[in-house]
Amino acid sequence: MSAVRRLLRWLWEYHGAQKLDHLVNRYPGLRPRNVTASDEERAALISAAPPYMRLLIHLCSDLAIRSSTAANMRPENYNTTKRDLRFKTKCGERLTLPVTASIQTLIEQCDPLNPDPFVFQLWSREEHKHGPTPRPNPDGATLRRKFKALRLSVGITRKLTLHDLRRTAAVAMLELTGDIRDVQALLGHRNLGSTIWYIDHDLRPVKRSNLELIKNPAWRKEHTA
Numbered sequence: 001m002s003a004v005r006r007l008l009r010w011l012w013e014y015h016g017a018q019k020l021d022h023l024v025n026r027y028p029g030l031r032p033r034n035v036t037a038s039d040e041e042r043a044a045l046i047s048a049a050p051p052y053m054r055l056l057i058h059l060c061s062d063l064a065i066r067s068s069t070a071a072n073m074r075p076e077n078y079n080t081t082k083r084d085l086r087f088k089t090k091c092g093e094r095l096t097l098p099v100t101a102s103i104q105t106l107i108e109q110c111d112p113l114n115p116d117p118f119v120f121q122l123w124s125r126e127e128h129k130h131g132p133t134p135r136p137n138p139d140g141a142t143l144r145r146k147f148k149a150l151r152l153s154v155g156i157t158r159k160l161t162l163h164d165l166r167r168t169a170a171v172a173m174l175e176l177t178g179d180i181r182d183v184q185a186l187l188g189h190r191n192l193g194s195t196i197w198y199i200d201h202d203l204r205p206v207k208r209s210n211l212e213l214i215k216n217p218a219w220r221k222e223h224t225a
Contacts, residue, residue, distance in 0.1 A: 052122035064169035067162035
């Protein structure tokens with residue numbers, strides 16, 4: 001639409017065409033989704049979730065890992081000595097994150113010699129309880145449906161997705177440290193702009209005291225000398 005306006009303006013300015021650029025609508029840029037989970041919602045989900053879903057929730061909400069990446073974390077990604085996960089992000093960046101105690105407890109329930117993802121190992125164990133032959137490993141769509149069913153079962157009626165848990169962790173890190181670089185490291189972003197896209201609705205508020213300082217001549221003189 002911007003290109004159309006420029007073309008119409010060019011025709012008007014240089015070729016005597018009728019001025020029509022003001023008739024082309026302007027559209028605001030896309031805004032990031034700003035939904036985060038409350039502590040109460042997260043606690044309710046974790047309390048009611050079976051082990052495989054609990055691990056998925058922890059990976060998304062503790063380490064801010066994308067749900068698709070979290071669902072594919074395998075023993076080869078886990079360093080038992082350092083207790084960290086090493087993996088590639090969606091954009092191919094290498095990322096190493098220490099696991100929380102909750103994640104460690106669930107991972108240690110899995111077989112380190114089994115190449116299947118941790119979430120799938122726990123899923124298979126859960127399915128064994130309901131019959132002699134477990135169903136195939138769940139795909140991303142199945143996990144999203146399972147999460148939705150869990151969300152509704154604990155009374156969370158608003159739309160809350162697994163990806164919102166990643167955003168929840170990012171916002172919590174910003175609130176804790178006040179440093180957007182810490183958030184960038186957690187999310188595994190090379191570009192800081194990608195990080196701001198996640199949390200631009202939660203950037204640090206401007207302090208009134210700072211506004212008074214920057215317009216104070218004495219302060220300006222002292223800090224520009």
